[in-house]
Amino acid sequence: MNTPICDFVREYIRKNTLRLHMPGHKGVSLLGGEPSDITEISGADSLYEADGIIAQSEENAGSLFGCRTLYSTEGSSQCIRAMLYLILQHARQTGKKPLVAAGRNVHKTFLSAAALLDFDVLWLNPKENGSYLSCDLTAEELDHTLENAEEKPAAVYLTSPDYLGNTADIAAMAAVCHRHGVWLAVDNAHGAYLRFLENSLHPIDLGADLCCDSAHKTLPALTGAAYLHLSETANAAVGSLAKNALALFGSTSPSYLILQSLDAVNLYLEDYPARLTRFLEDVYALKNALLRCGYVLYGNEPLKISVDAKAYGCTGNALAEIFIPPSTIRSCPVI
Numbered sequence: 001m002n003t004p005i006c007d008f009v010r011e012y013i014r015k016n017t018l019r020l021h022m023p024g025h026k027g028v029s030l031l032g033g034e035p036s037d038i039t040e041i042s043g044a045d046s047l048y049e050a051d052g053i054i055a056q057s058e059e060n061a062g063s064l065f066g067c068r069t070l071y072s073t074e075g076s077s078q079c080i081r082a083m084l085y086l087i088l089q090h091a092r093q094t095g096k097k098p099l100v101a102a103g104r105n106v107h108k109t110f111l112s113a114a115a116l117l118d119f120d121v122l123w124l125n126p127k128e129n130g131s132y133l134s135c136d137l138t139a140e141e142l143d144h145t146l147e148n149a150e151e152k153p154a155a156v157y158l159t160s161p162d163y164l165g166n167t168a169d170i171a172a173m174a175a176v177c178h179r180h181g182v183w184l185a186v187d188n189a190h191g192a193y194l195r196f197l198e199n200s201l202h203p204i205d206l207g208a209d210l211c212c213d214s215a216h217k218t219l220p221a222l223t224g225a226a227y228l229h230l231s232e233t234a235n236a237a238v239g240s241l242a243k244n245a246l247a248l249f250g251s252t253s254p255s256y257l258i259l260q261s262l263d264a265v266n267l268y269l270e271d272y273p274a275r276l277t278r279f280l281e282d283v284y285a286l287k288n289a290l291l292r293c294g295y296v297l298y299g300n301e302p303l304k305i306s307v308d309a310k311a312y313g314c315t316g317n318a319l320a321e322i323f324i325p326p327s328t329i330r331s332c333p334v335i
């Protein structure tokens with residue numbers, strides 16, 4: 001696995017070139033990262049028209065994720081808007097109405113995208129008394145909704161993992177969607193690591209058409225680093241529009257620090273599965289120890305431990321102080 005963006009910037013720094021270009025810090029440090037913070041100079045490629053080092057690096061990421069993968073320097077937020085734009089373009093191509101069926105626990109970015117792109121939403125609500133942090137919809141319920149929908153949505157949009165550590169049965173949901181001729185898009189902001197489990201639980205591997213991952217949430221990437229992934233089907237239908245879709249919602253000055261971070265993460269991911277498997281054994285043991293101590297846990301997500309503080313009779317903040325008294329926080333290992 002090579003790291004073309006990091007290599008380019010390292011060489012640029014080594015040459016000590018006079019920086020007659022933006023950014024205005026000219027490589028002089030106030031914070032520490034400035035020497036590596038460049039812009040689209042000759043040879044540095046350009047994120048939204050990539051055909052050089054950024055394109056190579058995105059291909060590396062795609063080979064790790066097993067699908068077409070594009071970089072975002074503005075988080076899953078940017079990818080979510082782009083995904084929805086692509087869904088609407090596909091709807092237009094196929095004569096469908098601009099309607100998306102979405103689990104009611106969507107992140108607020110979905111709502112701003114609905115306002116910006118002017119599509120209608122068919123809400124998939126959680127069961128009575130259910131939390132808006134989750135959406136406990138089954139594949140059978142989704143099937144029933146799609147079967148009886150007056151208007152078939154252009155796509156179903158699910159948030160999985162959710163905020164409480166639950167994952168949806170994406171394989172079953174994708175099968176239902178495809179039976180109805182509807183795309184499945186997944187907000188996998190919290191689940192980039194799912195691809196690297198012994199048996200991948202990444203949405204694209206389970207049949208989703210589009211998904212986004214925040215690299216910065218569960219992988220050691222800088223804040224803002226994220227991926228937009230397209231399945232073969234989605235790539236064939238709207239792949240040529242994907243870069244423009246991201247550009248539509250992004251700055252014309254994407255951060256090269258974040259691009260280098262995504263590039264470096266590719267190398268890191270090469271031997272990540274083995275480390276992740278070992279680490280998950282510890283997480284599993286800790287979950288069991290907590291259960292033995294009487295704690296009530298939520299969710300089925302492998303890497304997340306969600307404790308029901310209310311069942312223990314206290315607030316989340318109070319529980320956090322019991323588990324991790326501030327004086328014991330020293331450093332947190334990266335897997």
Ligand SMILES: Cc1ncc(COP(=O)(O)O)c(C=O)c1O
Nearest residue numbers: 074075076077107187189214226
């Ligand atoms: C479920 C979910 N989706 C999307 C986002 C947005 O991700 P980002 O911060 O990478 O833009 C978040 C952020 O917390 C989130 O929790």
